[in-house]
Amino acid sequence: MSIIKNLQTISNDKALSFDKKLESLLSIGTEILGLETGIVSNIQGDNYRVLSVITPDNDISLNTTFALPDTYCADVVNSDAVVAYHNIDTAPGASHPCFEKYTLKSYLASPVRVHGEFFGTVNFSSLGPRDTPFTPLEMDYLLLLASWIGNELERQQAISNLNAQKAILEERNSLLHQVTNLAGSCRSARHWQNRTGSCSIWVWFLYRWTKPQVGY
Numbered sequence: 136m137s138i139i140k141n142l143q144t145i146s147n148d149k150a151l152s153f154d155k156k157l158e159s160l161l162s163i164g165t166e167i168l169g170l171e172t173g174i175v176s177n178i179q180g181d182n183y184r185v186l187s188v189i190t191p192d193n194d195i196s197l198n199t200t201f202a203l204p205d206t207y208c209a210d211v212v213n214s215d216a217v218v219a220y221h222n223i224d225t226a227p228g229a230s231h232p233c234f235e236k237y238t239l240k241s242y243l244a245s246p247v248r249v250h251g252e253f254f255g256t257v258n259f260s261s262l263g264p265r266d267t268p269f270t271p272l273e274m275d276y277l278l279l280l281a282s283w284i285g286n287e288l289e290r291q292q293a294i295s296n297l298n299a300q301k302a303i304l305e306e307r308n309s310l311l312h313q314v315t316n317l318a319g320s321c322r323s324a325r326h327w328q329n330r331t332g333s334c335s336i337w338v339w340f341l342y343r344w345t346k347p348q349v350g351y
Contacts, residue, residue, distance in 0.1 A: 139279070141160070142160070142279060142280070146283060147308045147316075150239070156173055156287070157187035158189060160280055164257075164276070164277075164280060165189060167276055168276075168277075169265065170212065170241060170260055170265075171190070171260070172259065172260050173188070173189045173190075173256050173257070173259045174195070174257070174258050174259075175187040175247065175284060176256045176257075176258065177254060178208065178212060179257065180203070181220065181254075182200060182202075182203065183201040183203045184198060184199070184200050185197055185199045191345070204232065205233065207239065207244070210227075210244075211244045211256050212256075215246055215253070216245075216246070217243070217245045217277065217278065218242070218243070218244050218245075219242075219243050219267040220241060220243070221241050221264065222264035222265060222269045223239060223240050224240060224264060224299075238262055240263050240264040241260060241261045242258065243258065243259050243277060244259075245257055245258075245280075245281040247279045247285050247288075248281075248342075257281050257284055
């Protein structure tokens with residue numbers, strides 16, 4: 136199955152949630168790249184959070200956080216570009232700050248952007264080195280995947296915003312319905328004014344606001 140076909144098949148599967156789509160794409164990515172672990176991260180300042188992850192032993196949990204300087208993704212942030220280390224022992228080597236912290240030997244990552252702004256990374260890694268550098272085709276897959284993730288995140292944000300606006304409108308409509316019912320329980324605004332003990336001033340005001348303004 137081609138790289139583009141992978142993306143189209145998974146992204147068009149309406150039965151899959153966004154989280155499951157990410158997992159499926161990461162799983163396929165690990166197979167294509169020959170690497171063990173795939174992660175989508177959200178990076179804010181020096182905080183690195185795991186948004187989605189595929190590992191052989193499920194030893195990394197969702198929403199796990201790391202200090203960005205303690206990750207190879209710091210290189211992606213600093214370069215704002217794809218970072219490819221097919222053999223970490225060779226390059227970047229032992230001088231890298233993460234070399235002693237982790238046993239990773241190969242790593243490939245790309246920035247993920249949402250609305251043009253840096254959001255995080257999609258990255259793949261393995262405990263063993265690769266025999267050969269990453270190919271242009273493999274890097275193209277990574278870039279396509281990063282672009283799809285960014286577009287899908289934008290769509291998810293738009294849906295969330297629409298749902299939030301819908302909830303606000305429903306709340307306002309509910310309040311208006313309650314006010315209308317209260318207004319209907321009194322015969323007229325003058326009746327309210329004469330019986331201040333039964334209807335408060337604010338209800339009378341809301342009644343005047345919702346009632347068609349006709350002379351009487």
